[in-house]
Amino acid sequence: MQALLDGKVALITGAASLNGIGRKTAQLFAAHGATVIICDLDEAASIAAAASLGDGHLGLAADVTNKQDCERVVKAILDRYGRLDVLVNNAGITQPVKFLGITEEDYTRITDVSLKGTLLMSQAAIPAMQQQGAGSIICMSSVSAQRGGGIFGGPHYSAAKAGVLGLAKAMAREFGVDGIRVNSITPGLIQTDITAGRLSDEMRAEILKGIPLNRLGDAKDVGNACVFLASDLSAYLTGITLDVNGGMLIH
Numbered sequence: 699m700q701a702l703l704d705g706k707v708a709l710i711t712g713a714a715s716l717n718g719i720g721r722k723t724a725q726l727f728a729a730h731g732a733t734v735i736i737c738d739l740d741e742a743a744s745i746a747a748a749a750s751l752g753d754g755h756l757g758l759a760a761d762v763t764n765k766q767d768c769e770r771v772v773k774a775i776l777d778r779y780g781r782l783d784v785l786v787n788n789a790g791i792t793q794p795v796k797f798l799g800i801t802e803e804d805y806t807r808i809t810d811v812s813l814k815g816t817l818l819m820s821q822a823a824i825p826a827m828q829q830q831g832a833g834s835i836i837c838m839s840s841v842s843a844q845r846g847g848g849i850f851g852g853p854h855y856s857a858a859k860a861g862v863l864g865l866a867k868a869m870a871r872e873f874g875v876d877g878i879r880v881n882s883i884t885p886g887l888i889q890t891d892i893t894a895g896r897l898s899d900e901m902r903a904e905i906l907k908g909i910p911l912n913r914l915g916d917a918k919d920v921g922n923a924c925v926f927l928a929s930d931l932s933a934y935l936t937g938i939t940l941d942v943n944g945g946m947l948i949h
């Protein structure tokens with residue numbers, strides 16, 4: 699049987715973090731036959747993460763809030779591989795702060811990575827996908843966007859991730875005609891470095907009461923959803939929001 703992502707070239711942002719969703723997604727993509735480009739702030743970490751996937755993958759440094767960086771990354775991919783099939787807009791940062799405590803600097807920092815980053819990297823990637831007449835863009839939102847707060851994200855994080863949902867739906871509407879699918883994932887509480895060290899036993903027990911599947915999520919749970927949305931199994935899906943939350947939020 700053919701691997702689900704055979705022959706696909708996939709760019710994943712924020713994918714160098716050792717225990718992160720992006721890194722696990724990169725591993726799963728490679729296991730399913732994709733060529734993976736890992737981009738993250740730290741160049742050495744990106745190169746090492748790509749090398750850990752095996753031969754033929756690429757690690758590049760980029761700040762997704764910087765337009766030139768995004769364009770440089772996509773150009774490097776097209777120069778080397780000649781195509782770009784999948785973009786996972788995964789880079790994101792959070793900050794546990796209450797509404798009245800959000801400074802203007804906080805607001806800009808938090809919203810820029812998730813929201814402006816998704817805009818700029820998608821703008822860089824879409825022309826190549828249009829030329830190919832195909833592409834899949836996956837945008838990492840959060841349950842925090844849907845319920846007005848997750849566990850660790852402040853209101854500005856909820857706003858950024860809700861913005862991602864709107865942006866992704868608008869892209870889906872505009873670029874469906876070019877064969878480009880755009881979908882979002884809304885993870886619940888996933889055990890990564892974003893949550894590490896911030897969860898007491900009491901907090902964990904309290905959170906589990908609200909999760910029907912009775913466990914926190916793993917990066918793999920989200921990575922597998924990315925594999926599905928990147929692959930042709932989801933060929934007729936665009937503009938959707940895929941909840942990966944163990945039932946934490948049921949609509």
Ligand code: NAP
Nearest residue numbers: 712715718719739761762788789790840885887888890892
């Ligand atoms: P993570 O391990 O911290 O991974 C995020 C990665 O993004 C890090 O490697 C980080 O680099 C990188 N990054 C930060 N700013 C960047 C920028 N400007 N340009 C490029 N890369 C940048 O966190 P994660 O938990 O895997 O989160 C991945 C995504 O899922 C995020 O969008 C997050 O909001 C979302 N999410 C996570 C959860 C959860 O419970 N973990 C739930 C819902 C949604 P540095 O380490 O150098 O900062």
